Amino acid sequence: MVSNTKGVSSRAVKRAKLSESASPDEGAQNATNKHSIFTKWSQDRGVEISGVAPMRLPGRGLGLVTTRAIATDERMLFIPEKAMFKPNQRFLKAQSLERASPQAQLAMSAMTVAKSDDSPLAVWQATWPSAEDLSQALPMCWTQTERDNLPPSVQQPLARQEEDYRKDWEAVSKVCEDHGWSETDWMYYWQIINSRSFHWKSPRGKTGSMVMCPFIDYMNHGPSETTCTVIQGPRGYEMLADRDYEAGEEVLATYGAHSNDKLLVHYGFVCSSSPDSPNPDDDIRLDHLLLPALGDDVRSQLQDVGFLGAYALLPATNELCFKTQVAVRAVLLTCNEWEYFMASGEDLRADQTAAVKAYLMPLLSRYSTLATDNLNLLLSERPVGYQQSAADVLITRWTQIQEALVAYVR
Numbered sequence: 553m554v555s556n557t558k559g560v561s562s563r564a565v566k567r568a569k570l571s572e573s574a575s576p577d578e579g580a581q582n583a584t585n586k587h588s589i590f591t592k593w594s595q596d597r598g599v600e601i602s603g604v605a606p607m608r609l610p611g612r613g614l615g616l617v618t619t620r621a622i623a624t625d626e627r628m629l630f631i632p633e634k635a636m637f638k639p640n641q642r643f644l645k646a647q648s649l650e651r652a653s654p655q656a657q658l659a660m661s662a663m664t665v666a667k668s669d670d671s672p673l674a675v676w677q678a679t680w681p682s683a684e685d686l687s688q689a690l691p692m693c694w695t696q697t698e699r700d701n702l703p704p705s706v707q708q709p710l711a712r713q714e715e716d717y718r719k720d721w722e723a724v725s726k727v728c729e730d731h732g733w734s735e736t737d738w739m740y741y742w743q744i745i746n747s748r749s750f751h752w753k754s755p756r757g758k759t760g761s762m763v764m765c766p767f768i769d770y771m772n773h774g775p776s777e778t779t780c781t782v783i784q785g786p787r788g789y790e791m792l793a794d795r796d797y798e799a800g801e802e803v804l805a806t807y808g809a810h811s812n813d814k815l816l817v818h819y820g821f822v823c824s825s826s827p828d829s830p831n832p833d834d835d836i837r838l839d840h841l842l843l844p845a846l847g848d849d850v851r852s853q854l855q856d857v858g859f860l861g862a863y864a865l866l867p868a869t870n871e872l873c874f875k876t877q878v879a880v881r882a883v884l885l886t887c888n889e890w891e892y893f894m895a896s897g898e899d900l901r902a903d904q905t906a907a908v909k910a911y912l913m914p915l916l917s918r919y920s921t922l923a924t925d926n927l928n929l930l931l932s933e934r935p936v937g938y939q940q941s942a943a944d945v946l947i948t949r950w951t952q953i954q955e956a957l958v959a960y961v962r
């Protein structure tokens with residue numbers, strides 16, 4: 553039993569379940585209604601909303617937009633703990649799922665409620681993306697052709713996500729079978745939780761848990777230092793304006809200092825980033841180029857000092873990350889020189905920046921060729937086997953990679 557979802561008016565539920573009509577105007581009207589109904593539903597549960605409202609935004613689903621001018625530090629949202637949807641520990645215990653991952657526990661709790669007749673979450677569910685929206689956006693659901701075009705740096709976080717998904721499915725598959733729910737049903741709720749949950753640590757509890765928070769889950773992501781502040785207070789989450797806003801501006805929160813590779817895998821989008829306006833959180837991973845080039849001895853030396861892997865070019869500063877600089881110097885320098893650089897960040901004798909760049913040039917040039925080939929294929933008139941949305945996001949990511957490489961080797 554999830555206490556914070558009790559008592560929803562069944563009239564509101566039925567209204568929210570109105571199917572979207574064939575007429576575009578009526579469809580738009582219903583879409584507006586379901587967001588108004590959910591806004592009221594959230595307020596009835598103690599969510600405080602001031603000066604923001606949900607709005608459909610091109611290329612990013614729904615987002616929160618200011619309805620009036622907002623001053624720096626003004627509170628736009630407050631989500632009390634009582635309005636949060638939490639894992640249902642009693643149900644999880646009864647199903648022997650206490651040891652499942654926090655994501656699996658929350659997804660299973662949400663699915664159980666959402667699939668019940670007259671679901672108390674129906675008003676909220678009506679505002680979530682559809683299974684089709686998710687499968688178009690998330691690489692884990694893409695066809696092999698689309699996945700083959702992903703940059704090599706995306707493969708590792710994708711493999712990790714698939715491993716997490718597989719373990720969670722193994723943990724819950726029997727419970728799903730008992731309830732007559734398919735893996736496709738389950739995957740939808742797993743993906744919803746993956747992209748819409750928060751980590752809440754109750755001031756009363758010893759441990760934290762993953763939760764869902766109504767209304768604030770409309771908020772789209774922006775890079776670090778460019779977004780509103782979401783803080784956890786003793787009674788709930790607050791969202792404060794980071795600057796003055798005019799009416800009609802989108803307000804963003806940051807989901808973390810994530811690279812675009814990670815955003816693509818977990819959330820199905822990439823932030824804009826170009827040499828003129830780089831994303832401070834982005835990096836262009838170079839492991840697939842550098843690790844094979846280093847050789848066994850150097851790799852083992854780097855492993856000993858904790859510098860093996862996670863090599864990157866940083867588009868925001870047009871520089872190589874420190875680990876990459878250490879790794880290439882392990883090839884170029886004597887042991888003393890290398891250790892001096894590792895400890896001080898400076899070269900003992902002449903500055904090795906140009907030598908490091910010269911070492912990397914053939915590798916980066918190979919990567920640039922791969923980016924060009926993939927872009928040519930995606931930009932060809934009719935790339936076979938690609939959904940438009942997958943092709944678009946791949947074009948964006950490969951262009952970012954290509955631009956960062958060109959800016960560095962210039």
Ligand SMILES: C[S@@+](CC[C@H](N)C(=O)[O-])C[C@H]1O[C@@H](n2cnc3c(N)ncnc32)[C@H](O)[C@@H]1O
Nearest residue numbers: 611612613614747748769770771772773819821
């Ligand atoms: C917590 S939800 C935010 C609300 C969501 N836009 C919706 O329509 O329900 C997270 C999802 O929003 C989308 N999103 C968030 N930030 C975005 C951004 N900066 N650009 C494009 N899509 C974004 C992604 O689909 C992501 O998985």
